[in-house]
Amino acid sequence: MSGDLFAPQVPEEVARRRPLADRLRPKSLGEVTGQKHLTGEDGVLRRMISSGSLGSMIFWGPPGTGKTTVARLLSGEAGLAFEQISAIFSGVADLKKVFEAARMRRMEGRQTLLFVDEIHRFNRAQQDSFLPVMEDGTIILVGATTENPSFELNAALLSRARVLTFQPHDEESLEELLKRAEQAEGKPLPLDPDARGSLLRMADGDGRAVLTLAEEVWRAARADEVFDTEGLTRIVQRRAPVYDKGQDGHYNLISALHKSVRGSDPDAALYYLARMFDAGEDPLYLGRRLVRMAVEDIGLADPQALVICNAAKDAYDYLGSPEGELALAHACVYLATAPKSNGVYTAFKAAMRAAKENGSLLPPKHILNAPTKLMKGEGYGQGYRYDHDEPDAFSGQNYFPEKMGRQVYYDPPERGFEREIRKRLDWWAKLRKERGEP
Numbered sequence: 001m002s003g004d005l006f007a008p009q010v011p012e013e014v015a016r017r018r019p020l021a022d023r024l025r026p027k028s029l030g031e032v033t034g035q036k037h038l039t040g041e042d043g044v045l046r047r048m049i050s051s052g053s054l055g056s057m058i059f060w061g062p063p064g065t066g067k068t069t070v071a072r073l074l075s076g077e078a079g080l081a082f083e084q085i086s087a088i089f090s091g092v093a094d095l096k097k098v099f100e101a102a103r104m105r106r107m108e109g110r111q112t113l114l115f116v117d118e119i120h121r122f123n124r125a126q127q128d129s130f131l132p133v134m135e136d137g138t139i140i141l142v143g144a145t146t147e148n149p150s151f152e153l154n155a156a157l158l159s160r161a162r163v164l165t166f167q168p169h170d171e172e173s174l175e176e177l178l179k180r181a182e183q184a185e186g187k188p189l190p191l192d193p194d195a196r197g198s199l200l201r202m203a204d205g206d207g208r209a210v211l212t213l214a215e216e217v218w219r220a221a222r223a224d225e226v227f228d229t230e231g232l233t234r235i236v237q238r239r240a241p242v243y244d245k246g247q248d249g250h251y252n253l254i255s256a257l258h259k260s261v262r263g264s265d266p267d268a269a270l271y272y273l274a275r276m277f278d279a280g281e282d283p284l285y286l287g288r289r290l291v292r293m294a295v296e297d298i299g300l301a302d303p304q305a306l307v308i309c310n311a312a313k314d315a316y317d318y319l320g321s322p323e324g325e326l327a328l329a330h331a332c333v334y335l336a337t338a339p340k341s342n343g344v345y346t347a348f349k350a351a352m353r354a355a356k357e358n359g360s361l362l363p364p365k366h367i368l369n370a371p372t373k374l375m376k377g378e379g380y381g382q383g384y385r386y387d388h389d390e391p392d393a394f395s396g397q398n399y400f401p402e403k404m405g406r407q408v409y410y411d412p413p414e415r416g417f418e419r420e421i422r423k424r425l426d427w428w429a430k431l432r433k434e435r436g437e438p
Contacts, residue, residue: 021211024180029073032066034173034207035166044164045074054078056134056141058119058149058158061166064206067144068117070166075113080140081105083114087121095129102138112139119143120152127154134160168205175200177207181214189214190221195232202236250281254289257332262297266336273332277325287313290331301341301416308334339416347410354407361401394428396437 026032029046032039039045048054054074059067068084075082083098102112116122133139141161145152149163169177178196182188191199199217203210213236217227220235227235253276260268276286291309298305312331316324370380385395400406412418412425 019212020181020184020215021208024177024184024211025069026066026073029070029077032070032073033176034169035066035070038164038166039070045070049074049077054080054113054140056139056161057143058153058161058163059142059144059166060146060149060163062146062168062205064203064208065166065168066207067166068115071113071115071142071144074142075115078113080111080113083112083139084117085114086117087119087126088117092126092129095126099129099133099138102133106138111137114139114141116141116143118145120145120147120149124154127157131156131160169203169207169210170205171197171200174203174205174207174210177210178214181211185218187218189217190226191217191232192226192228195227195229198229198232199236253279253281257286258289258293258297261293261332261336262340264336264340266333269332269336270329273329283316283321283325283328284313287316287328287331290328290335293335296345297340297342298335298338299341299344299418300412300421301339301343301418303417305335305338339418341413341415341418343410343412343418350409354404354409358401358404361403364398364400364402366397367399392431394431396428396432396435398437 257272294305315327
């Protein structure tokens with residue numbers, strides 16, 4: 001909860017046993033690494049503090065990027081009381097207590113910065129409870145989330161808070177954290193240069209993770225022992241990629257995969273496919289997405305694309321992992337290197353729009369069957385010409401409802417197999433014109 005200057009002091013021996021990541025928490029905004037756009041001399045938060053006016057904020061970013069630490073430092077540098085709660089463990093009753101304490105402080109002339117970790121875990125009603133205390137200045141809300149605020153937070157809450165994005169650590173900032181760790185421990189990390197690079201990559205942009213991994217290495221190393229990459233792999237369990245199959249990581253990677261296929265880049269497409277396999281994505285989900293790409297982005301430019309994607313999906317279902325994953329990779333490369341067309345996709349959307357806009361129009365009577373005398377008397381089927389009996393097996397009749405007239409939805413591009421389809425359509429249009437058909 002809130003910071004307390006009079007809290008019992010932790011014995012020095014116990015403090016030394018605290019996790020390395022906790023011991024190395026920055027003590028000022030200037031010590032924060034990896035978020036220069038926020039905490040640097042010209043960063044957004046520095047400008048806010050200089051102006052003497054802080055507003056409510058949502059800190060959005062992956063784990064281990066300093067969201068909690070920055071919120072605590074921000075309250076200290078702005079002279080605000082600090083309260084911290086977690087949406088996982090807090091309910092309405094807890095919020096009421098925090099709000100009441102903040103009101104009491106405000107009456108004494110001191111404002112409260114309320115830091116809410118995992119704020120996206122609060123439901124709509126709980127999120128709405130923040131609005132009045134934000135509006136009257138009782139609290140300055142700083143919410144932290146790893147999920148996209150646009151999807152997870154109420155519009156009313158977002159309209160009263162500024163979203164600040166925390167970036168994953170790059171290798172430079174992770175290396176800086178390792179150097180600080182070595183200084184704090186008074187000894188170098190027992191890794192050769194290649195292994196050190198592997199450790200940085202294992203951290204996957206997470207500052208807390210790189211320090212935890214370094215701590216594991218120090219614990220495992222014997223006197224004068226230095227690990228190479230193979231040795232590092234033996235002593236450190238590989239960290240799983242940051243990826244939640246129901247959230248941003250999932251949607252970002254499937255979007256990247258789809259756009260790489262659409263952009264005819266097989267290498268990028270394979271990379272994102274591999275990223276999703278590596279993160280534990282359901283291969284049959286990827287198979288379904290590849291089928292979707294075949295019908296949306298390749299279409300009739302290569303009619304075999306749909307056949308191959310369905311076959312790859314079935315092959316995975318038959319072979320299982322890991323052999324079946326190669327079949328999906330084959331389909332992915334096939335799609336990325338195939339000619340592209342959204343001609344049918346666009347035509348289908350236009351036809352759906354026309355179907356909704358024009359209501360229940362009756363098809364022209366000449367193409368309707370007349371199984372009864374009454375229907376024959378109404379003119380059903382009269383004037384219909386059987387195309388196989390016509391020259392070139394083409395009658396050229398109008399098949400649209402009379403009130404609509406003939407429409408054109410499908411416009412095949414001059415690519416792939418659709419080049420041949422266009423030739424056929426142009427030929428039929430020529431015959432239709434010669435025979436005086438609409």
